[in-house]
Amino acid sequence: MYYKLIQELVDLVELYEQDDKKGQPDVTLFVQWAHKRLELSNDNNAVEPNWQGKELGRSPESVINTSLVHLYRYAKLLAKDAIAGSEFSTPDDFIYLICLVANGSLTKTALIKLNVHEKSAGMQIINRLIAHGLVEQETTETDKRNRMIHITQKGRAVLEERMDRIRAASSNVSEPLSHQEKMQLISLLSKLESFHEVKNGI
Numbered sequence: 001m002y003y004k005l006i007q008e009l010v011d012l013v014e015l016y017e018q019d020d021k022k023g024q025p026d027v028t029l030f031v032q033w034a035h036k037r038l039e040l041s042n043d044n045n046a047v048e049p050n051w052q053g054k055e056l057g058r059s060p061e062s063v064i065n066t067s068l069v070h071l072y073r074y075a076k077l078l079a080k081d082a083i084a085g086s087e088f089s090t091p092d093d094f095i096y097l098i099c100l101v102a103n104g105s106l107t108k109t110a111l112i113k114l115n116v117h118e119k120s121a122g123m124q125i126i127n128r129l130i131a132h133g134l135v136e137q138e139t140t141e142t143d144k145r146n147r148m149i150h151i152t153q154k155g156r157a158v159l160e161e162r163m164d165r166i167r168a169a170s171s172n173v174s175e176p177l178s179h180q181e182k183m184q185l186i187s188l189l190s191k192l193e194s195f196h197e198v199k200n201g202i
Contacts, residue, residue: 012037071173078169087132087158092117092125094166097134097159100151107146108137113202134158 015037016030051063079091088094092115099114100106106114112122126149129135134155137147151159174182196202 075169075173078172079166082165082169083162086162087134088162089128090125093129093134094159094162096125096129097151097155100135100149101156101159105138105148105150107140107148109146111149116202129155 012034013030016033019033020029051058051060053062076091079094083091083094095115096111099111103114108123108126109119111126112119115122117125126135126137130137133152135149135151137149139147174185177185
């Protein structure tokens with residue numbers, strides 16, 4: 001009954017033996033190799049989607065760039081609704097606070113870099129948070145010019161009061177995707193981010 005399957009496995013083992021440069025007859029390595037081969041096969045057989053302007057020569061890179069910009073704008077609109085009536089002036093305000101909660105105290109430079117902002121824009125956000133009493137700064141002993149930023153009790157309280165609405169906004173951005181699709185998207189976006197972080201020295 002399983003003769004055909006066994007024959008396919010034997011054929012796969014023969015191909016693996018040809019590809020295996022290290023000469024390691026290891027089951028785990030073989031399974032990993034077979035899995036990658038299957039992924040490549042699925043990628044090659046995947047149906048290419050249609051997009052506006054494709055027949056006129058619009059490139060996939062153009063579509064990706066446009067979609068990322070549009071999604072950022074949709075996310076920003078949802079985030080603005082989530083912070084309406086709060087002490088947050090912009091979505092960047094609560095994003096900076098979330099970074100401080102997740103990473104602990106950070107220097108101004110590190111906090112701005114983490115959010116991929118230009119220094120001037122990042123400083124405006126930090127100064128606004130300081131003015132509202134949501135964060136405080138402290139001079140470091142090693143570098144008097146670069147100060148550590150801490151979230152205050154007020155900052156934590158204001159953030160916590162809005163977190164349910166912020167989480168709902170985040171969920172709405174990826175609303176139609178299944179769990180598996182979200183995991184695939186995270187993997188692809190992480191690959192893109194990692195590339196640009198290295199390229200830009202972040």
